[in-house]
Amino acid sequence: MTPSQTPTLPEAVQTLLTALTTEHQFEDNQIKTDAESLEHWGKDWTKHFAPAPTAIVFPKTTEQVQSIVKLANAHGIVLTPSGGRTGLSAGAVAADGEIVVSFDKMNRIGEFYPADRLVTIEAGVVTEQLQQFAEDKDLYYPVDFASAGSSQMGGNIGTNAGGIKVIRYGMTRQWVMGLTVVTGKGDILHLNRGMIKNATGYDLRQLFIGAEGTLGFVTEAQIKLERQPQDLTVMVLGMDEFSDVMNVLSAFQAKIDLTAFEFFDSVAVEKLMAHGQVQEPFESRTKFYTLLEFEAPYEPIMDKAMEVFESCMESGWVVDGVMSQSIAQAEELWKLREYISETISVFTPYKNDVSVLISHVPDFINDIDAIVSSNYPDFEVCWFGHIGDGNLHLNILKPDNMSKDDFFAECQVVNKHVFDTVKKYGGSVSAEHGVGMTKKPYLHYSRSETEIEYLKAIKKVFDPNNIMNRGKIFDA
Amino acid sequence: MTPSQTPTLPEAVQTLLTALTTEHQFEDNQIKTDAESLEHWGKDWTKHFAPAPTAIVFPKTTEQVQSIVKLANAHGIVLTPSGGRTGLSAGAVAADGEIVVSFDKMNRIGEFYPADRLVTIEAGVVTEQLQQFAEDKDLYYPVDFASAGSSQMGGNIGTNAGGIKVIRYGMTRQWVMGLTVVTGKGDILHLNRGMIKNATGYDLRQLFIGAEGTLGFVTEAQIKLERQPQDLTVMVLGMDEFSDVMNVLSAFQAKIDLTAFEFFDSVAVEKLMAHGQVQEPFESRTKFYTLLEFEAPYEPIMDKAMEVFESCMESGWVVDGVMSQSIAQAEELWKLREYISETISVFTPYKNDVSVLISHVPDFINDIDAIVSSNYPDFEVCWFGHIGDGNLHLNILKPDNMSKDDFFAECQVVNKHVFDTVKKYGGSVSAEHGVGMTKKPYLHYSRSETEIEYLKAIKKVFDPNNIMNRGKIFDA
Structure with missing residues (x-):
């Protein structure tokens, strides 16, 4: 579809698109303005915002991107970058008449x-x-x-x-x-x-x-x-006290170079089992689980790992454990961790992706659990995450008898408590999902007002007209 | 010494120092203005600039540093930070009436x-x-x-x-x-x-x-x-072609996790032997040497290293080699690399610390050697460096019959060729020594004019009055 077929475009946008085709070698398939494309390229995995871009452009070179940016400056048009659109913070959502710059054709x-x-x-x-x-x-x-x-x-x-x-x-x-x-x-x-x-x-x-x-x-x-990593081996261990999760992390880290140390709780396992895609790792369910992975190309590494495992059992930290004996088994164990997100998605989870120092994780989890259980006894909480990095995914599951809107409204109130707790421990309100639009109101829980002033000043240096992904991270 | 004992201080400096003692809890031993101290704390290991600060202050807390910065802004005084003063680019030299802020008392x-x-x-x-x-x-x-x-x-x-x-x-x-x-x-x-x-x-x-x-x-x-690293083992290998140095790097990196891959040439070894502190590694001298180090806590790693070594010998890349059998031997071999700087210092070397992609190192060294040997046949060049990172230390040694001043003047001319070559390969004019004052005139060989404009704009955001280490990296 060529720009000329879309008469409803704002004049400035039309002028920009015309310039791209007449002066900057854009071909017809590098510009889309049909409703389906606007819907498709106007959003990421975040569901809270309705996409509303005016056009999607698909540059093929850095120079074509430069042309778009120069024209956007000249015509006062805001640009939203678009990659795989898998973001969870609405960082790539165009909700306000932007031109989306998709990198789909720059994949060499x-x-x-x-x-x-x-x-x-x-x-x-x-x-x-x-x-x-x-x-x-x-x-x-x-x-x-x-x-x-x-x-x-x-x-x-x-x-x-x-x-x-x-x-x-x-x-x-x-x-x-x-x-x-x-x-x-x-x-x-x-x-x-x-x-x-x-x-x-x-x-x-x-x-x-x-x-x-x-x-x-x-x-x-x-x-x-x-x-490439060599001979990756996976262990899944079960614990009943959270403090023991931390003990196990320290014990293994002292002896083994871990390539992963992941965590999930019994709520996650309960949902996984109900879903029926993976097997229960042990005979009895434990309150907490860790999945750890390491390279074991040499026999003595495996011996050392077994030694640490046995000493964790003797210390009473670990209740049960299983270790992969083949690549297939390692992949099977990884599913316990990897399938959680998909499995709990039917419970309309409200997700937060936070981080604190590893040393603060036990107190942080305790605090949040106490807040949720005392203020929201009907809410079920599912924890999982990359605990070896201090990064936790907090998922609050919607009670069956509550409407989606009521639930999300309540979660906004819970957010305040969660982020107060993040701040108390000097943590981050977004560990790895970015700020985008969804975390923008909470930025000040992790960055001081003075810091945010510097962020804005730096933005002005590179983007004085505020045309690059406007409205994301902070309002410039 | 208290500020009042130094009547020659500029008034603004005197006012600042007085405010520190009367309003910000600075004690007498936190301010020095005697000539010996000005000389000592006014410079780093760079020798080209005469130190000329007006005072040295020794804050004990972040808040005291803040007081100094606020007063310096109010009184238009430039501050130079001072650490261990081991810099090689005059980044910590105070040559123009600055107040030096030493961190000697913030060492907790x-x-x-x-x-x-x-x-x-x-x-x-x-x-x-x-x-x-x-x-x-x-x-x-x-x-x-x-x-x-x-x-x-x-x-x-x-x-x-x-x-x-x-x-x-x-x-x-x-x-x-x-x-x-x-x-x-x-x-x-x-x-x-x-x-x-x-x-x-x-x-x-x-x-x-x-x-x-x-x-x-x-x-x-x-x-x-x-x-902590475990069972570090060191090999020193001798090669006669530079391309073989690169072959050896690739061969080892494919099989072994290296913790170091250092390089030096026969000129370096010749000077080391003349100095007499270390032993010749092999019976016959080779043109190039590499020192490589790796952890070998398990027998199979050592076997693999020996395998790679043997295949390098068979390929004709390596002429001779030696491997440490103990910590003491490993330390002894490291001296071959570590003593070079000190050993060649008697030859008044003109040093450049540059980097290029590892893939470009052979061509880069060839180009420089050709330039120096054709234009400056009397100059001896000694190469060493961290070749596993693409980082080379180029040392031009002063001919006996040339005065220091003439030599340095000539080296400034060589610099132009060296940095043109760095630019040709998209490299860096300062790999790890910083820019300070000595590399300031050459910054544009590694950063575009547009980039430098952005650097200056960022400087303005954080330091609008240009009081923080003024005159270093670029002139703001």
């Missing part, structure tokens, strides 16, 4: 430098596509999470995505060795160009990682790859 | 969180002090380099220090989980507070890492520690 994998284990990618490369590329090179891209099949690298960089292997491999930030960005002023910057060591002034690359497209759009990146 | 190690392997430190904590603290807790602080005995953590953070273990453990940036800073406007910010995951807007912490104190001063940090 470019030059590969074997000696550096470094690869250049465009922003629209899907996480799994990069993981597959790495595997083909006998290497590994270690940032992994449930939406890897559709999330795009540009979005991962914009939110500094984390996931299930952070305890060993860190966040997306750690793997981004270079960025090409188009700033809100329309400048193209090539930041750090893949180097490991470069002490030549402020590392602007770091500002764009986690900026959710509010300073500019990432168009290309240089990503470091890692050697 | 604070709260330790075992479950997080996290410790709070003040900026004046010496690297070795932190390393020792970690060891006492059966942990490890992995950023290590020759000046660890005197460099302070605040300075390491300000330059994002690297060193000899970057190939495995990354730069200082990777270990800084939180920062307390006083900005140039006099605001105290507590950035990230130790969290692993925190996706709540721009990560300002990252801006201050590597900013050389030009945006504000780091007063405290939360540092992540790591488990």
